[in-house]
Amino acid sequence: MSTEHGPQGHGPGHGPQGHGPGHGPREGTRRDRSVLRTKSIEQSIQDTEEPEHALKKSLSALDLTVFGVGVVIGTGIFVLTGKIAKEQAGPAVALSFVVAGVVCALAALCYAEFASTVPVAGSAYTFSYASLGELPAWIIGWDLILELALGCAVVSVGWSGYVRSLLDTGGLHLPPELSGSHEGRFGFDLLACVLVLALTAILVLGMKLSSRVTAVVVGVKVTVVLLVVVAGAFFVSGANYDPFIPPSRPATAGGGLAAPLSQLMFGFAPSHFGVMGIFAAAAVVFFAFIGFDIVATAAEETRVPQRDLPRGILGSLAICTLLYVAVSVVVTGMEKYSTLSVDAPLADAFKHVGRPFYAGLISFGAAVGLTSVCMILLLGQSRVFFAMSRDGLLPQVFSRVHPKFGTPHRSTIVLGVVVAVVSGFTSIDVLAELVNIGTLFAFVVVAVGVVLLRRSRPDLPRAFRTPWVPYVPLLSVLASLWLMLNLPAETWIRFAIWMALGFVLYFVYGRSHSRLALRQRERAAAGARS
Numbered sequence: 001m002s003t004e005h006g007p008q009g010h011g012p013g014h015g016p017q018g019h020g021p022g023h024g025p026r027e028g029t030r031r032d033r034s035v036l037r038t039k040s041i042e043q044s045i046q047d048t049e050e051p052e053h054a055l056k057k058s059l060s061a062l063d064l065t066v067f068g069v070g071v072v073i074g075t076g077i078f079v080l081t082g083k084i085a086k087e088q089a090g091p092a093v094a095l096s097f098v099v100a101g102v103v104c105a106l107a108a109l110c111y112a113e114f115a116s117t118v119p120v121a122g123s124a125y126t127f128s129y130a131s132l133g134e135l136p137a138w139i140i141g142w143d144l145i146l147e148l149a150l151g152c153a154v155v156s157v158g159w160s161g162y163v164r165s166l167l168d169t170g171g172l173h174l175p176p177e178l179s180g181s182h183e184g185r186f187g188f189d190l191l192a193c194v195l196v197l198a199l200t201a202i203l204v205l206g207m208k209l210s211s212r213v214t215a216v217v218v219g220v221k222v223t224v225v226l227l228v229v230v231a232g233a234f235f236v237s238g239a240n241y242d243p244f245i246p247p248s249r250p251a252t253a254g255g256g257l258a259a260p261l262s263q264l265m266f267g268f269a270p271s272h273f274g275v276m277g278i279f280a281a282a283a284v285v286f287f288a289f290i291g292f293d294i295v296a297t298a299a300e301e302t303r304v305p306q307r308d309l310p311r312g313i314l315g316s317l318a319i320c321t322l323l324y325v326a327v328s329v330v331v332t333g334m335e336k337y338s339t340l341s342v343d344a345p346l347a348d349a350f351k352h353v354g355r356p357f358y359a360g361l362i363s364f365g366a367a368v369g370l371t372s373v374c375m376i377l378l379l380g381q382s383r384v385f386f387a388m389s390r391d392g393l394l395p396q397v398f399s400r401v402h403p404k405f406g407t408p409h410r411s412t413i414v415l416g417v418v419v420a421v422v423s424g425f426t427s428i429d430v431l432a433e434l435v436n437i438g439t440l441f442a443f444v445v446v447a448v449g450v451v452l453l454r455r456s457r458p459d460l461p462r463a464f465r466t467p468w469v470p471y472v473p474l475l476s477v478l479a480s481l482w483l484m485l486n487l488p489a490e491t492w493i494r495f496a497i498w499m500a501l502g503f504v505l506y507f508v509y510g511r512s513h514s515r516l517a518l519r520q521r522e523r524a525a526a527g528a529r530s
Contacts (some may be wrong), residue, residue, distance in 0.1 A: 034133070034134075035133065035134055035135035035506075035511065036132070036133030036134065036135060036136075037133060037134050037516055037517070037520070038129065038130060038131065038132070038133050038134070039129045039130060039134070039137075039391070039516050040130070041117065041118055041130050041457065041460060043516075044118060044120045044126060044129070044130060045118075045119070045120060047120075047390060047391075047515075048120055048121075048300050052399075052400055052401065053390050053399055053400070053401060054401065054406075055121060055207075055300045055301045055401060055406060055407070055408070056206070056207060056301060056405075056406030056407075057300075057301055057302065057303050058206075058207050058211070058301060058303070059207065059211060059298055059301050059302045059303065059308070060302075060303060060304075060308060061304075061307070061308035061311040061312055061315075063211045063215075063302075063312075064295050064298065064302065064308055064309065064311070064312025064313070064316070065311065065312045065315045065316045065319075066211065066214055066215050066218050066316075067211070067214060067294070067295055067298065067312070067316070067376050067379075068291060068292045068294075068295045068312055068313065068315070068316020068317065068319075068320070069218055069222065069316045069319055069320060070214045070217065070218040070221070070291075070372035070373065070375075070376055071290075071291030071292075071294055071372065071373050071376035071377060071380075072288070072289055072290070072291040072292055072316060072317070072320040073218075073221055073222065073225060073320055073323060073369065073373075074155055074158075074221075074288075074291075074369060074370050074372070074373035077225060077228075077288070077323070077324060077327050077346065080284065080285055080288055081093065081285075081327065081328055081331055081340075081345050081346070082331070082340035082341050082342055082345025082346075082348070082349075083342045083345070084096065084281045084284055084285055085328070085331070085332050085337045085340055085345075086337055086338060086339075086340045086342060087272065087342075088272050088273065088277045088280055088281040088284070089245075089246075089273065089277050089278050089280075089281035090243070090244070090245065090246040090273055090277075090332070090337045090338075091240070091241045091243075091244045091245075091329075091332040091333070091337055092244055092245045092246075092277070092278050092281075093281055093285065093328050093332065093337075094325050094328040094329045094332070095245075095278050096278050096279075096281035096282040096285050097282075097285055097288070097321070097324040097325050097328055098321075098325060099278065099279065099282035100282045100283075100285050100286040100288070100289055100483070101289065101317070101320075101321035101324070101325075102479065103282075103286065103440075103443070103476070103479040103480060103483055104286075104289045104292060104317055104321075105317060105321075106447075106472060106473075106475050106476035106479055107293070107443040107446065107447065107476050107480065108292055108293075108313050108314055108317050109314075109466045109467065109472055109476075110443075110446050110447045110449075110450045110466050110472070110473055110476055111123075111124075111292075111293055111296050111313055111446055112309065112310035112313050112314055112464045112466070113310075113450055113462060113464050113465055113466040114127040114296070114446060114449065114450060114453075115295075115296040115299050115305065115309040115310070115313065116305060116306045116307075116309050116310050116462065116463040116464040117453075117460055117461070117462050117463070117464075118130055118299070119299040119300060119302065119305030119306065119309065120299055120300055120387065121297060121298070121299060121300040121301070121383040121384075121386055121387045122141070122297065122383060122384050122386075122387030122388070123144065123293060123294070123296040123297040123299075123380070123383070123384060123442075124140050124141075124144060124293065124296075124442040124445055124446050124449075125137055125140050125141035125144060125384050125387055125388060126387055127445075127446055127449050127453075128140045128141075128445050128446075128449055129391070130449070130453060131448075131449035131450075131452045131453040131456070132445065132448070132449055132452065134393075134510075134511075134514060134516065134517075135506060135511075136445065137393075138388070138393055138502065138506045138510055139499060139502055139503070139506075140441070140442055140445050141384055141387070141388045141393070142498070142499070142502035142505070142506075143438045143441055143442060143498075143499070143502070144380075144381070144384045144438070144442060145381060145384060145385060146435075146438050146498050147290070147435050147438035147439050147442070148294070148377050148378075148380050148381035148384070149381055149415065149418065149419050149422065150422070150435050150438075151290055151377045151435045152196065152373075152374050152377035152378055152381065152419050152423070153192075153196075153419055153422045153423040154435065155370055155373045155374050155377065156189075156192035156193075156195050156196050156370075156374050156419075156423040157189055157192050157423060158370055159191070159192065159195060159366075159367055159370035159371060159373075159374065160179075160189050160191040160192040160195070162363050162366045162367040162370065163191050163367050164179060164191065165347075165363050166360075166363055166364065166367060169360065169363075174190065174191070178190040178191075188424045188425065189423060189424045189425070190424070192420075192423040192424060193420045193421070193423055193424040194420075195371065195374060195423075196374060196378070196416060196419050196420035196423050197416060197417070197420045199371065199374055199375045199378055199416070200378060200412060200413060200415075200416025200417070200420070202375065203375065203378055203379055203382065203407065203412050203416070204402070204405060204407055204409045204412050204413060205405055205407075206405045206406065206407060207298075207301050207406070207407065210375065210379065213372075213375070214372045214375060214376065217368055217369060217371055217372040217375075218369075218372055220365055220368045220369065221365055221368060221369030221372065222323075223365070224361065224362055224364075224365025224366070224369065225323050225327060225365075226323075227358070227361065227362075227365075228327055228330060228331070228346055228358075228362060229323075229326045229327060229330050231350075231355075231358055232330040232331065232333075232334050232349070232350070233330055235333075235334045235350075235353040235355075236330060236333030236334060237333060237334075238333075240332060240333050240334070240335065240336050240337070241332065241333060245273070245274065245275065245277075245278070246273040246274070246277075246337070247273060247274060248272070248273050248274025248275070248276065248277060249272055249273060249274075250272075257488065257489040257490040257493065258488050258489075258490060259488060259489060260280055260283070260485065260486045260487060260488060260489075261484075261485050261486075261487065261488070261489045261492055262482075262485040262486055264489055265485070279482070279483075279486050280486045282483060282486070283436060283483040283484070283486035283487050284436065284487075285324075286436050286439070286440070286483055288324060289317070289320065289321075289324075290435060290436075290439050291316075291373070291376060291377070292313055292316050292317045292320070293313075293439070293442065293443075294376055294377065294379065294380035295309065295312045295313045295316065296309065296313065297379070297380040297383040297384060298379070298380075298383065300383075306463030306464075307463060309464075310463070310464040327346070331345060331346060331349050334349045334350075334352065334353055335348075335349045335352045335353075339352075346362045346366070347359040347360070347362045347363045347366070350362065378412070378415070378416060378419065381415055381419075382408055382411050382412040382415050382416075383408070385398060385408075385411045385415055386398065386399055386408040386411050387399075389411060390515075391514060391515055391516065392510075392513045392514045392515035392516075392517075392518065393506070393509075393510035393513070393514055394509075394510070395513075397410060398410050398411040398414065399411070436483075436487060436491075437484055437487050437491055437492065437495045438495065440480040440481075440483055440484045441480075441484070441495075443476060443477075443480040444476075444477050444480050444481065447473035447474075447476040447477045447480070448473065448477065450466055450469065450473050451469060451470045451473050454469055454470075
């Protein structure tokens with residue numbers, strides 16, 4: 001793809017990328033003030049070639065698929081399965097995974113087109129900058145930082161729980177003050193904090209090292225998941241599936257702002273199970289699929305992004321959906337949904353059928369497997385932060401890459417330390433829902449962006465094209481919005497507060513320091529002088 005930043009291929013109405021010497025200073029000034037100014041694809045790619053901002057290209061399609069599986073297979077299987085089956089969907093939690101997987105598949109098709117067309121770090125943030133404008137790009141970047149930071153914190157807490165279980169089995173016990181906050185008791189989660197700091201160090205040392213560590217971890221994790229499916233299938237009882245969709249019943253708690261927004265908007269009475277329970281559960285188990293979109297954040301470090309990114313995104317999602325459905329069917333068949341463990345459902349299901357050896361092996365696999373989830377969430381967050389810094393929307397000191405390792409070491413270290421501290425004080429329940437709404441919001445923006453970029457830049461070479469545009473993007477938007485409506489109203493309030501803070505920061509700092517704004521002002525000044 002050409003990196004020329006010239007007027008060819010642009011026409012009237014195509015945003016600031018069409019500016020050239022023929023445009024007068026008045027238009028340049030007007031566009032400079034616009035919060036919807038867009039950054040051309042050509043300029044985005046050209047910025048990646050600046051020596052001080054250039055990331056090292058070392059990843060293949062297999063690396064990307066491993067990253068995708070590494071981050072997606074994690075909390076959803078090892079932590080959330082039992083909780084959601086027991087409290088919201090029963091054995092029909094398998095259908096909840098299917099619903100969430102379909103929503104992700106629609107979004108994945110849109111991500112694949114964008115990632116192969118704009119192979120630049122930043123994922124949905126970069127895509128939005130090219131299609132929707134600077135302010136929407138800032139908002140989605142701000143949203144992604146929240147999503148990935150909290151996601152990593154939540155997963156590290158889940159990892160800590162499995163490790164403490166293993167230590168307890170071996171006769172080693174951490175003091176309660178260093179075991180995190182549980183059931184109203186306050187404490188600092190030392191293990192979660194140490195994990196995040198160790199993974200931050202690995203990410204600073206280079207992407208190839210990170211991919212090798214991830215490959216080993218993913219191998220262990222997938223082996224454990226397959227073991228659950230194969231070994232657990234021998235202990236499945238058909239009676240545990242009756243009823244497959246438990247009858248709907250009123251929620252015993254969680255009214256008011258804790259109820260799904262759809263129930264407050266449309267007058268539904270809060271309830272668990274039944275058909276509505278499947279959709280409400282899908283909005284929560286959606287957390288289990290977070291990660292395939294992170295593959296797009298590694299676009300700039302991929303050797304052949306136009307070919308490998310679509311393969312990595314779609315391949316990892318397909319593998320993970322099959323594994324999720326298989327595991328949820330087996331686990332709810334091994335033990336009645338109403339008695340499933342909330343903390344370690346897979347391991348405890350094997351204990352229930354008298355196979356403690358498998359339970360210990362699963363706990364080990366979960367502890368190992370969740371490390372890759374944390375690592376890749378940290379990776380995605382640092383790349384979004386790096387891209388925003390390189391564009392001037394955040395201080396540019398964070399977009400310098402390490403001269404030896406070729407990684408954005410400053411942003412990685414700063415964010416790693418922040419997430420490590422947050423993980424030490426994190427409770428897993430509230431934050432999972434906040435992560436979900438952030439991800440679904442990103443899906444909506446990317447789907448809309450595909451349609452807009454098709455109309456404004458039909459000339460762009462697209463190695464992968466989303467089928468049936470605009471219908472697939474429209475379905476993606478509607479499906480994502482529906483899952484968002486099934487999240488609690490209080491989650492929407494927290495999300496709105498975070499977004500409001502983002503607006504303030506943009507107008508205080510980002511708008512005036514944007515590199516795109518500086519370039520436009522320079523062109524306007526040059527035009528005025530000429």
